[in-house]
Amino acid sequence: xxxxxxxxxxxxxxxxxxxxxxxxxxxxxxxxxxxxxxxxxxxxxxxxxxxxxxxxxxxxxxxxxxxxxxxxxxxxxxxxxxxxxxxxxxxxxxxxxxxxxxxxxxxxxxxxxxxxxxxxxxxxxxxxxxxxxxxxxxxxxxxxxxxxxxxxxxxxxxxxxxxxxxxxxxxxxxxxxxxxxxxxxxxxxxxxxxxxxxxxxxxxxxxxxxxxxxxxxxxxxxxxxxxxxxxxxxxxxxxxxxxxxxxxxxxxxxxxxxxxxxxxxxxxxxxxxxxxxxxxxxxxxxxxxxxxxxxxxxxxxxxxxxxxxxxxxxxxxxxxxxxxxxxxxxxxxxxxxxxxxxxxxxxxxxxxxxxxxxxxxxxxxxxxxxxxxxxxxxxxxxxxxxxxxxxx
Amino acid sequence: xxxxxxxxxxxxxxxxxxxxxxxxxxxxxxxxxxxxxxxxxxxxxxxxxxxxxxxxxxxxxxxxxxxxxxxxxxxxxxxxxxxxxxxxxxxxxxxxxxxxxxxxxxxxxxxxxxxxxxxxxxxxxxxxxxxxxxxxxxxxxxxxxxxxxxxxxxxxxxxxxxxxxxxxxxxxxxxxxxxxxxxxxxxxxxxxxxxxxxxxxxxxxxxxxxxxxxxxxxxxxxxxxxxxxxxxxxxxxxxxxxxxxxxxxxxxxxxxxxxxxxxxxxxxxxxxxxxxxxxxxxxxxxxxxxxxxxxxxxxxxxxxxxxxxxxxxxxxxxxxxxxxxxxxxxxxxxxxxxxxxxxxxxxxxxxxxxxxxxxxxxxxxxxxxxxxxxxxxxxxxxxxxxxxxxxx
Numbered sequence: 001x002x003x004x005x006x007x008x009x010x011x012x013x014x015x016x017x018x019x020x021x022x023x024x025x026x027x028x029x030x031x032x033x034x035x036x037x038x039x040x041x042x043x044x045x046x047x048x049x050x051x052x053x054x055x056x057x058x059x060x061x062x063x064x065x066x067x068x069x070x071x072x073x074x075x076x077x078x079x080x081x082x083x084x085x086x087x088x089x090x091x092x093x094x095x096x097x098x099x100x101x102x103x104x105x106x107x108x109x110x111x112x113x114x115x116x117x118x119x120x121x122x123x124x125x126x127x128x129x130x131x132x133x134x135x136x137x138x139x140x141x142x143x144x145x146x147x148x149x150x151x152x153x154x155x156x157x158x159x160x161x162x163x164x165x166x167x168x169x170x171x172x173x174x175x176x177x178x179x180x181x182x183x184x185x186x187x188x189x190x191x192x193x194x195x196x197x198x199x200x201x202x203x204x205x206x207x208x209x210x211x212x213x214x215x216x217x218x219x220x221x222x223x224x225x226x227x228x229x230x231x232x233x234x235x236x237x238x239x240x241x242x243x244x245x246x247x248x249x250x251x252x253x254x255x256x257x258x259x260x261x262x263x264x265x266x267x268x269x270x271x272x273x274x275x276x277x278x279x280x281x282x283x284x285x286x287x288x289x290x291x292x293x294x295x296x297x298x299x300x301x302x303x304x305x306x307x308x309x310x311x312x313x314x315x316x317x318x319x320x321x322x323x324x325x326x327x328x329x330x331x332x333x334x335x336x337x338x339x340x341x342x343x344x345x346x347x348x349x350x351x352x353x354x355x356x357x358x359x360x361x362x363x364x365x366x367x368x369x370x371x372x373x374x375x376x377x378x379x380x381x382x383x384x385x386x387x388x389x390x391x392x
Numbered sequence: 393x394x395x396x397x398x399x400x401x402x403x404x405x406x407x408x409x410x411x412x413x414x415x416x417x418x419x420x421x422x423x424x425x426x427x428x429x430x431x432x433x434x435x436x437x438x439x440x441x442x443x444x445x446x447x448x449x450x451x452x453x454x455x456x457x458x459x460x461x462x463x464x465x466x467x468x469x470x471x472x473x474x475x476x477x478x479x480x481x482x483x484x485x486x487x488x489x490x491x492x493x494x495x496x497x498x499x500x501x502x503x504x505x506x507x508x509x510x511x512x513x514x515x516x517x518x519x520x521x522x523x524x525x526x527x528x529x530x531x532x533x534x535x536x537x538x539x540x541x542x543x544x545x546x547x548x549x550x551x552x553x554x555x556x557x558x559x560x561x562x563x564x565x566x567x568x569x570x571x572x573x574x575x576x577x578x579x580x581x582x583x584x585x586x587x588x589x590x591x592x593x594x595x596x597x598x599x600x601x602x603x604x605x606x607x608x609x610x611x612x613x614x615x616x617x618x619x620x621x622x623x624x625x626x627x628x629x630x631x632x633x634x635x636x637x638x639x640x641x642x643x644x645x646x647x648x649x650x651x652x653x654x655x656x657x658x659x660x661x662x663x664x665x666x667x668x669x670x671x672x673x674x675x676x677x678x679x680x681x682x683x684x685x686x687x688x689x690x691x692x693x694x695x696x697x698x699x700x701x702x703x704x705x706x707x708x709x710x711x712x713x714x715x716x717x718x719x720x721x722x723x724x725x726x727x728x729x730x731x732x733x734x735x736x737x738x739x740x741x742x743x744x745x746x747x748x749x750x751x752x753x754x755x756x757x758x759x760x761x762x763x764x765x766x767x768x769x770x771x772x773x774x775x776x777x778x779x780x781x782x783x784x
Contacts, residue, residue: 020452376773
């Protein structure tokens with residue numbers, strides 16, 4: 001069986017707002033091999049990943065991603081590994097490559113799982129998928145009162161853990177930030193697991209981050225996420241020296257296994273957060289999960305888009321029982337909800353279960369997606385290199 | 393003074409060959425502010441960087457690069473720093489951003505230097521630009537005999553240092569590789585500085601790289617470049633344990649200052665090689681040069697394109713006297729030669745001098761470039777987001 005087609009579909013809300021909400025657009029990936037179809041998703045900026053799929057070659061280590069995928073054999077997981085290596089080798093100097101590869105790799109696992117009739121986590125060698133405890137992931141309110149309301153709402157919806165991030169946090173005064181954190185704790189109740197996401201707001205400024213630690217400790221926050229950008233290893237390690245019992249979380253910006261390993265080895269993280277749609281897909285994310293587990297760092301998914309992406313982000317650590325929490329976006333735009341025919345919903349006890357169906361177990365809703373498809377065309381010289389393909 | 397326009401021009405040879413030669417296409421960047429014009433270049437894959445300049449916003453941390461540049465004040469070097477921060481903050485989740493920013497940052501320095509009537513290295517705080525000893529940078533021959541001829545040729549052309557890379561090296565047997573290295577040494581003569589570039593061929597496999605060390609030591613090679621990909625810090629550090637007196641060189645894949653710092657801090661490099669067209673431009677490259685100098689790691693430019701890019705790549709370490717060697721491509725395709733009105737040529741003693749003219753001191757040849765301009769168009773929905781602008 002060979003890969004016959006790789007198609008990218010740019011989906012978007014009619015209006016994209018200037019807020020930290022990654023569910024406003026999506027790049028849906030379809031891979032076809034023989035009679036089988038697999039689906040995946042790339043984070044982020046659909047147009048740029050489309051360009052990297054089809055761009056003209058610059059030289060031998062800067063080729064369009066498609067050239068390393070089309071026509072390749074796809075019969076077992078070794079073939080997926082070979083395609084990963086080939087893409088990264090032949091598109092070494094094309095920076096966008098890792099994000100583009102991510103959606104393709106996810107679709108390859110989905111396709112192979114469907115063909116072999118097993119869920120992806122079984123292909124990865126896991127005997128079973130353990131339930132995960134979802135934390136409701138959402139933006140801070142504009143005011144502490146609004147943050148309190150949001151926390152109340154998710155607590156009443158049955159979530160035992162919640163994360164608040166972005167919005168005003170880290171930009172205003174230390175007191176303003178503290179007011180938001182205490183409001184979140186109050187709304188969530190004394191027993192809820194509270195997580196705070198600074199969204200890289202302090203870049204690599206340890207002093208600025210340090211001023212917020214008192215409130216975070218007092219509000220019994222479990223982790224402070226992304227005080228700094230992904231590469232600021234020494235800043236992370238330095239802040240970790242006096243953050244206890246609050247642990248640091250980060251890693252969503254990593255776009256290959258090495259970068260995640262550096263965060264684990266040098267940044268003193270308690271939690272490594274991997275976006276399967278950025279790091280190179282399920283293959284790379286699974287490697288990170290194994291690496292983290294061996295070093296007592298907890299692996300957590302980073303997901304802010306559809307439930308297709310959510311399933312793909314849970315597979316890499318599905319079988320690691322001790323890595324129990326998972327990110328679960330609760331403020332999805334209609335695009336990210338409508339994208340799939342089924343959804344991963346928390347059960348009565350508050351846990352989510354990874355689908356046991358073959359592949360990712362979550363399929364796109366081709367009819368519902370149609371209104372969100374953005375029609376695009378890229379022309380270079382006289383050649384049309386890309387035109388939105390037909391979805392169904 | 394505000395930034396009025398940022399224009400990208402995709403240039404390419406009529407035919408792009410599947411070889412490791414980065415001079416086959418180029419992305420020329422023009423920034424205009426008031427009556428001033430600055431020029432820069434981005435590495436690599438012009439179409440993908442064009443897409444990242446103009447793409448629709450995905451969310452607040454994934455905006456088109458252009459949005460963070462147009463209309464911004466440009467009166468002093470603090471303004472350039474502000475634009476860098478703004479781009480990286482607002483396009484945090486857009487992977488291609490660093491390559492795109494590189495060409496823009498270079499053009500900003502060129503423009504500001506022209507406006508203030510000083511070369512860029514003076515704006516960077518250097519009192520003077522020291523001459524650099526260029527090494528002739530070229531691909532290995534297909535056979536050892538061909539490699540020998542190439543080495544003879546550059547030695548007779550007056551080069552005192554030469555680098556051979558890519559091509560067959562590292563793919564065949566240990567004996568084949570040794571034959572190429574000895575051929576290069578023989579052609580270059582006993583006194584020439586010989587450098588070998590493995591082009592990441594062993595990925596992160598220390599054992600494979602180790603088998604080549606005997607020949608490299610015997611041929612008195614000064615550095616082995618990129619035995620591994622940029623992020624493979626532990627592989628580098630491990631090979632360095634038994635590479636002496638051969639030193640390791642690497643870093644061209646770094647696309648921000650952090651990554652370069654990790655190579656310096658954890659990979660035991662003797663030489664850090666930075667491509668100004670990838671790392672974020674002159675601003676980021678200059679930070680790396682300072683960081684490396686303070687840690688006794690030698691900074692070297694990575695350049696494989698035009699002399700506009702060459703000037704931009706020399707500015708960041710122009711004033712560091714001890715960092716004496718520089719990469720100098722000697723097999724440029726006609727595009728990269730024709731691109732500029734003047735060129736940086738070695739003097740009688742074999743040294744190159746950074747232009748003392750304002751800005752980069754190298755201007756594009758707008759007439760000669762014209763035949764290489766690739767006409768492109770990107771349409772999203774009903775909007776034409778990019779159409780090749782008018783060059784002159």
